[in-house]
Amino acid sequence: MNAPSAYLRHLIGxxxxxxxxxxSATSPDSRLSESGIAVxxxxxxxxxxxxxxxxxxxxxxxxxxxxxxxxxxxKANPDVKAAAARMRAAENIAITAGADRRPQANLEFNGSxxxxxxxxxxxxxxxxxxxxxxxxxxxxSRTNTFGLSLGVRWEIDLWGRVRAGESAALxxxxxxxxxxxxxxxxxxAQVAKAYFTIIESNEQVNASEEALRILGExxxxxxxxxxxxxSDAGSIGSQxxxxxxxxxxxxxxxxxxxxxxxxAARQLEVLLGKYPNVTYDASRSLPVLSKTPxxxxxxxxxxxxxxxxxxxxxxxxxxxxxxxAKLAIFPRLQLTGSGGSSTDDLSQILNSDFGVWNIAAGVVxxxxxxxxxxxxxxxxxxxxxxxLASLQKTVLNAFLEVETxxxxxxxxxxxxxxxxxxxxxxxxxxxxxxxxxxxxxGTIISVFETQRRVILARRNLVAVRYARLENRINLxxxxxxxxxx
Numbered sequence: 062m063n064a065p066s067a068y069l070r071h072l073i074g075x076x077x078x079x080x081x082x083x084x085s086a087t088s089p090d091s092r093l094s095e096s097g098i099a100v101x102x103x104x105x106x107x108x109x110x111x112x113x114x115x116x117x118x119x120x121x122x123x124x125x126x127x128x129x130x131x132x133x134x135x136k137a138n139p140d141v142k143a144a145a146a147r148m149r150a151a152e153n154i155a156i157t158a159g160a161d162r163r164p165q166a167n168l169e170f171n172g173s174x175x176x177x178x179x180x181x182x183x184x185x186x187x188x189x190x191x192x193x194x195x196x197x198x199x200x201x202s203r204t205n206t207f208g209l210s211l212g213v214r215w216e217i218d219l220w221g222r223v224r225a226g227e228s229a230a231l232x233x234x235x236x237x238x239x240x241x242x243x244x245x246x247x248x249x250a251q252v253a254k255a256y257f258t259i260i261e262s263n264e265q266v267n268a269s270e271e272a273l274r275i276l277g278e279x280x281x282x283x284x285x286x287x288x289x290x291x292s293d294a295g296s297i298g299s300q301x302x303x304x305x306x307x308x309x310x311x312x313x314x315x316x317x318x319x320x321x322x323x324x325a326a327r328q329l330e331v332l333l334g335k336y337p338n339v340t341y342d343a344s345r346s347l348p349v350l351s352k353t354p355x356x357x358x359x360x361x362x363x364x365x366x367x368x369x370x371x372x373x374x375x376x377x378x379x380x381x382x383x384x385x386a387k388l389a390i391f392p393r394l395q396l397t398g399s400g401g402s403s404t405d406d407l408s409q410i411l412n413s414d415f416g417v418w419n420i421a422a423g424v425v426x427x428x429x430x431x432x433x434x435x436x437x438x439x440x441x442x443x444x445x446x447x448x449l450a451s452l453q454k455t456v457l458n459a460f461l462e463v464e465t466x467x468x469x470x471x472x473x474x475x476x477x478x479x480x481x482x483x484x485x486x487x488x489x490x491x492x493x494x495x496x497x498x499x500x501x502x503g504t505i506i507s508v509f510e511t512q513r514r515v516i517l518a519r520r521n522l523v524a525v526r527y528a529r530l531e532n533r534i535n536l537x538x539x540x541x542x543x544x545x546x
Contacts, residue, residue: 210401
């Protein structure tokens with residue numbers, strides 16, 4: 062058997078050379094500066110604006126259980142899996158978009174066997190393959206054909222049209238990756254909020270149970286005075302009704318807190334990709350936040366927030382798509398070639414003596430397309446304008462979220478300090494009211510009032526502590542910090 066066809070060798074060499082010719086497509090440069098949004102030099106709501114963006118913020122809460130839950134959720138949550146699948150799909154779309162810019166090669170083998178009858182010839186027939194012959198037989202012949210060929214097709218991207226389309230697809234893949242990251246960070250925030258809601262609700266349950274115990278004791282004291290007739294019957298009767306009313310109100314608060322705890326527990330289970338059973342650890346308590354919130358300068362936020370990155374990448378993609386549509390009016394140059402062998406003997410298919418080849422080139426210049434090229438161009442211009450507006454909205458929303466969260470941090474801290482003092486004063490007042498009532502110089506109405514103040518201050522303090530935690534989570538999200546290293 063002879064060496065492979067020289068034509069095949071030359072064609073393969075040409076293919077390998079062409080694969081490394083030309084500029085490769087890359088994701089387009091950032092167009093964030095084209096958003097037209099004025100970026101302030103520092104955040105207006107805090108003096109710590111240049112402190113940098115917080116990283117690994119889930120661990121900053123100092124709760125190892127929360128870290129484990131976030132890690133578990135990232136592995137099992139359906140939204141994260143779906144976002145990862147979309148990212149993989151976008152990456153493969155980008156590969157497909159650049160296929161026309163690269164040579165396409167096909168190796169083809171074919172074989173055929175045919176029999177032909179020569180009816181009416183004035184000679185004796187027969188089949189040469191089996192050696193049969195006779196006057197009454199039809200003359201027949203059989204032929205074999207075998208072919209092996211390597212064909213190459215390549216559109217030479219002279220103007221960069223295909224490269225622009227591939228670059229747009231690469232930017233879309235980057236946007237899909239940013240979307241995946243946004244889903245991950247959002248999931249971490251949802252898990253943290255659900256987890257802290259369970260703890261806060263459990264503390265509210267404990268507060269309601271304590272209030273119910275205290276109010277129940279007060280009701281019993283009033284009941285005993287009523288039954289003993291130790292005061293005006295009408296007055297003590299109304300006092301007893303007030304005591305009962307407070308007890309029932311405490312039961313309602315307890316039911317509300319228990320319901321909220323169960324709902325948060327179910328929500329957390331779903332985030333973890335599990336059936337929503339009601340499971341929680343009642344021994345946990347809300348963490349104490351650090352005094353200084355994490356902060357960052359605007360450029361950090363714009364370069365780190367996944368939603369901003371995704372919006373910018375889509376804007377960049379639409380720009381390349383516009384370029385692709387604009388270049389569609391230019392002529393397209395396509396080269397084709399093939400080489401191989403054709404023989405009636407399969408054993409000779411690699412023999413260069415039976416080699417065949419062809420090379421062709423063609424140029425296509427659009428002239429009339431029914432307005433398709435122009436309308437496609439205008440459509441992509443509109444898509445670019447939409448992407449720009451979306452980017453501007455996302456950037457403004459990023460600034461708003463950071464400014465709001467930083468501002469809320471200060472107000473919530475002030476509220477927590479005030480409520481802490483309010484609770485302490487309410488407890489002192491309640492103790493004095495009880496002592497005065499026992500000594501016979503105070504009224505039960507004063508005891509009712511001080512008890513309500515203590516209960517309300519305790520519930521409000523737990524609520525504002527949770528609100529600070531929720532706002533701190535929002536601040537980490539707004540600043541675009543990652544949640545796990």
